[in-house]
Amino acid sequence: MSFASIICIFFFLPVCLIIYYLADKQYRNSVLLAASLVFCAWGAPRFIFQLLAVATAVHWLVKGMAKAEGKKRTLWLWLSLLAGSGLFLFVKYANFFILGLNKVLHRQAAAPVTWMEIVIPVGLSWFTFSAISYIVDVYRRSCPPAPNYWELLLYFFFFPKFLAGPVTPFRDFAGQVQAANDTPDNRLAGLYRFCIGLAKKVFIATVMGRAAAAIFVLTPAQLTTETAWLGALSYAFELYFDFSGYTDMAIGIALMLGLRLPENFDSPYAAPSLTEFWRRWHMSLMNWVKEYVYSPLVGNANSNLRIYASLAVAGVAAGIWHGTTKGLVVWMAYNMLFLLAERLFLGRLLAKLGRITFVYTFLVVVVGWIFFRAQYVKAAVAYVGRMFTWQPVNELWRGDTEFYFMLIAAFVFSFFSVVGVGRRLQDKLFATELPMKRHYVLAAVMVILFFLSVGRIASTGVGEFIYSKF
Amino acid sequence: MKQTTAKNWLFIIVAFVMLLPALQYFTNTVVSKGLDNVKDPPDATFNWDAWLTGEYQQQKLAYMSSAFGFRPDLVRLNNQLDYWAFSKIHVNRIFCGKKQHLFDSLVAEEYFGEDFLGDEVITTQFLKLKRIEDTMKKLGKTIVFTYGPSKAYYYPELLPPVLTPRHPRGVSNYRSMTRIGDSLKIHQIDFARWLGVISDTDKTSLIGRRGLHWTTYAALLAADSLIKYIERDRGITMPHIRITAVHHSDSTRDHDDDLSSWGNLIFPLKKEVEAYADYEYISNDSCTKPKMVYIGDSYIRYWYHDGLMKNINSDWEYWFYFNEIWNPKTLSGEEKLHYVKDYDWINAILKADCTVVMLTTFNLNFIRLPAFYIDGLYDHFYPGGK
Numbered sequence: 001m002s003f004a005s006i007i008c009i010f011f012f013l014p015v016c017l018i019i020y021y022l023a024d025k026q027y028r029n030s031v032l033l034a035a036s037l038v039f040c041a042w043g044a045p046r047f048i049f050q051l052l053a054v055a056t057a058v059h060w061l062v063k064g065m066a067k068a069e070g071k072k073r074t075l076w077l078w079l080s081l082l083a084g085s086g087l088f089l090f091v092k093y094a095n096f097f098i099l100g101l102n103k104v105l106h107r108q109a110a111a112p113v114t115w116m117e118i119v120i121p122v123g124l125s126w127f128t129f130s131a132i133s134y135i136v137d138v139y140r141r142s143c144p145p146a147p148n149y150w151e152l153l154l155y156f157f158f159f160p161k162f163l164a165g166p167v168t169p170f171r172d173f174a175g176q177v178q179a180a181n182d183t184p185d186n187r188l189a190g191l192y193r194f195c196i197g198l199a200k201k202v203f204i205a206t207v208m209g210r211a212a213a214a215i216f217v218l219t220p221a222q223l224t225t226e227t228a229w230l231g232a233l234s235y236a237f238e239l240y241f242d243f244s245g246y247t248d249m250a251i252g253i254a255l256m257l258g259l260r261l262p263e264n265f266d267s268p269y270a271a272p273s274l275t276e277f278w279r280r281w282h283m284s285l286m287n288w289v290k291e292y293v294y295s296p297l298v299g300n301a302n303s304n305l306r307i308y309a310s311l312a313v314a315g316v317a318a319g320i321w322h323g324t325t326k327g328l329v330v331w332m333a334y335n336m337l338f339l340l341a342e343r344l345f346l347g348r349l350l351a352k353l354g355r356i357t358f359v360y361t362f363l364v365v366v367v368g369w370i371f372f373r374a375q376y377v378k379a380a381v382a383y384v385g386r387m388f389t390w391q392p393v394n395e396l397w398r399g400d401t402e403f404y405f406m407l408i409a410a411f412v413f414s415f416f417s418v419v420g421v422g423r424r425l426q427d428k429l430f431a432t433e434l435p436m437k438r439h440y441v442l443a444a445v446m447v448i449l450f451f452l453s454v455g456r457i458a459s460t461g462v463g464e465f466i467y468s469k470f
Numbered sequence: 471m472k473q474t475t476a477k478n479w480l481f482i483i484v485a486f487v488m489l490l491p492a493l494q495y496f497t498n499t500v501v502s503k504g505l506d507n508v509k510d511p512p513d514a515t516f517n518w519d520a521w522l523t524g525e526y527q528q529q530k531l532a533y534m535s536s537a538f539g540f541r542p543d544l545v546r547l548n549n550q551l552d553y554w555a556f557s558k559i560h561v562n563r564i565f566c567g568k569k570q571h572l573f574d575s576l577v578a579e580e581y582f583g584e585d586f587l588g589d590e591v592i593t594t595q596f597l598k599l600k601r602i603e604d605t606m607k608k609l610g611k612t613i614v615f616t617y618g619p620s621k622a623y624y625y626p627e628l629l630p631p632v633l634t635p636r637h638p639r640g641v642s643n644y645r646s647m648t649r650i651g652d653s654l655k656i657h658q659i660d661f662a663r664w665l666g667v668i669s670d671t672d673k674t675s676l677i678g679r680r681g682l683h684w685t686t687y688a689a690l691l692a693a694d695s696l697i698k699y700i701e702r703d704r705g706i707t708m709p710h711i712r713i714t715a716v717h718h719s720d721s722t723r724d725h726d727d728d729l730s731s732w733g734n735l736i737f738p739l740k741k742e743v744e745a746y747a748d749y750e751y752i753s754n755d756s757c758t759k760p761k762m763v764y765i766g767d768s769y770i771r772y773w774y775h776d777g778l779m780k781n782i783n784s785d786w787e788y789w790f791y792f793n794e795i796w797n798p799k800t801l802s803g804e805e806k807l808h809y810v811k812d813y814d815w816i817n818a819i820l821k822a823d824c825t826v827v828m829l830t831t832f833n834l835n836f837i838r839l840p841a842f843y844i845d846g847l848y849d850h851f852y853p854g855g856k
Contacts, residue, residue: 007535372837393636452551457535457547458544458548459548
């Protein structure tokens with residue numbers, strides 16, 4: 001069930017919120033759990049049983065781990081990690097390995113392995129991140145195990161984050177669930193955030209996505225320089241506004257329930273370097289990778305080699321989570337090259353140039369997204385080639401007024417925090433406590449934005465969120 | 471405390487306003503006018519199999535997305551704002567040009583030559599058509615090739631920028647076909663040019679601002695011209711159309727407003743004054759009513775509505791896009807619809823006294839199709855091309 005669907009906006013969410021607010025505080029977590037299971041069962045009706053089995057296994061294994069010490073504790077850890085991530089690893093990468101194996105068998109003139117390609121069920125990645133986070137946090141004694149099975153289920157299936165995050169460590173979630181901060185300020189802030197996220201998805205992401213889809217089906221020979229750039233920009237903005245729109249909606253819903261989910265974005269396209277970009281893009285995942293992949297690898301090492309190797313492994317892990325196509329591999333290598341360059345010499349140069357370096361970051365990222373999107377490296381290289389060589393104008397694709405309007409809006413909303421006025425406006429908008437007058441204005445604006453968004457959904461529809469497919 | 475209460479009430483009020491569509495769905499308090507040309511999906515029926523496969527959820531979502539409260543009003547609001555802000559009409563392929571003129575994108579594509587077949591192809595096909603015409607003439611049959619008017623040629627200055635290429639090719643199927651047809655002395659009636667000439671200052675009477683086709687008035691004038699052409703060619707006297715009065719009205723009729731109603735706007739596009747004629751068919755015993763086949767698109771439907779076929783033909787068939795076969799019995803429901811591919815259409819043409827082909831922007835490029843009547847008749851008369 002997409003947050004931007006009519007059935008969610010007008011039926012699931014209102015019913016869930018009304019029952020939640022009317023319920024006695026001691027029953028609210030039960031209401032949330034029930035709503036979350038309904039949400040999950042709606043989108044993954046068969047798969048929910050497998051997830052429940054994994055959650056149950058993790059619960060019992062972690063209970064055992066929490067009581068153990070020394071080597072036994074480590075053994076329980078690995079068993080728990082296997083239980084928590086085995087399904088994900090199998091579903092996500094079995095296709096890749098079987099394809100690879102069949103290629104080898106084909107070269108050896110042997111019969112291929114018969115295999116039906118597995119479709120990744122919605123929410124599996126995020127569920128697995130939650131499971132690993134829980135297991136490792138308990139192992140490290142960062143937090144005790146969940147006091148009961150139902151609270152753990154609530155953490156795993158919490159519907160605002162189930163589809164596509166934000167990735168939330170158990171220790172951050174557990175404390176909140178015990179005493180949800182359901183204040184009027186949070187409720188209103190959550191509502192505003194939800195409306196903003198919906199508008200981002202419905203207006204900017206959808207229009208940009210439509211243009212990107214139309215341009216990326218053109219062959220390289222059909223692309224003009226102008227069209228290639230417009231396609232690249234459209235995709236870059238589609239990705240950002242789709243995912244940040246989803247995140248806003250997820251955070252907004254959680255806030256209305258009195259819970260805080262971590263932020264995922266901090267004006268990433270306005271970052272002064274690629275290194276900073278990756279600190280501002282999909283922050284919850286990056287923090288998760290840092291904490292659960294990079295930190296265990298690097299340990300207390302002082303050696304640069306170990307640090308770089310750990311960084312490389314963490315980067316690869318974050319990259320292959322997105323997928324295993326050749327385009328993604330090139331995308332990972334491309335980013336690592338620039339990150340390494342910034343570490344070695346480029347970073348110092350960028351620091352001297354000041355705020356304007358966000359242009360460099362944006363260009364590097366936009367080109368990188370071409371490989372991220374492409375299935376085939378050759379096509380991506382040809383596409384990038386069309387961007388940087390002059391190709392005469394043709395009429396195969398032309399943007400209309402709506403497209404250019406949304407493109408300008410995308411630029412404005414992506415980069416307004418570069419200037420002081422923009423940053424101050426953003427702080428005023430997202431401040432925890434707002435004066436009543438500002439609430440009245442914001443509320444009126446959000447109601448208008450909400451109905452415009454719903455009107456757009458009703459008229460032209462809206463697609464699935466991109467990151468729910470990972 | 472006061473602020474807390476105010477914030478609580480603000481949240482409740484805002485949430486209530488946002489939930490009005492949900493309340494409307496359950497209570498159906500306000501009756502909204504439905505949307506034009508929109509087919510709503512049926513509601514989903516629950517069963518566990520459908521739930522487990524996800525089919526129930528998909529159907530339910532589709533149903534709820536069309537059935538939720540105030541949906542028609544919200545759609546109209548969206549469409550109206552899109553129209554005001556972006557001159558966008560939410561109808562497939564339709565764009566709003568200057569002065570609120572609506573254009574089908576196919577019309578612009580043809581005008582700018584984006585589907586241009588090339589002079590070579592057109593010449594090849596027209597040479598075949600010329601031979602066919604000569605052979606039909608020897609058999610005592612008339613075959614008339616006509617061109618229906620295209621909005622892009624009438625109002626090129628009003629085409630929307632998004633449909634206008636930066637470097638127009640300057641060629642098009644219509645331009646080449648009329649030129650090549652004239653040079654080969656093909657029996658063709660260029661209604662597009664002729665109507666423009668006779669009504670130079672009253673273009674909206676020929677193709678309206680909000681319409682896709684020619685107007686009922688233009689179709690009537692063209693019908694009258696067609697009758698006279700067939701009379702001359704066959705040396706007969708046919709029933710005539712007599713126009714008794716011409717009115718000018720902004721109340722559109724029939725298909726003259728076929729585009730804008732689909733746009734589902736709050737404020738429909740400005741009406742324009744168009745010409746409408748009162749007319750009658752004059753016939754007597756000396757009149758001959760030929761048996762005719764009409765091949766073309768929905769432009770010909772106007773002749774059916776005008777009563778042309780009923781009044782001037784002893785028998786007739788209308789082959790829609792050279793695919794569906796309509797006759798008096800299929801139109802009344804007496805017989806089910808037939809299709810050209812299952813029909814001995816060559817025989818039908820040879821049995822008819824006259825065949826009229828109407829080509830418009832939407833089917834000019836059909837002449838190159840092997841399944842179209844040109845190649846079919848040519849192969850029949852000249853097997854192996856001899």
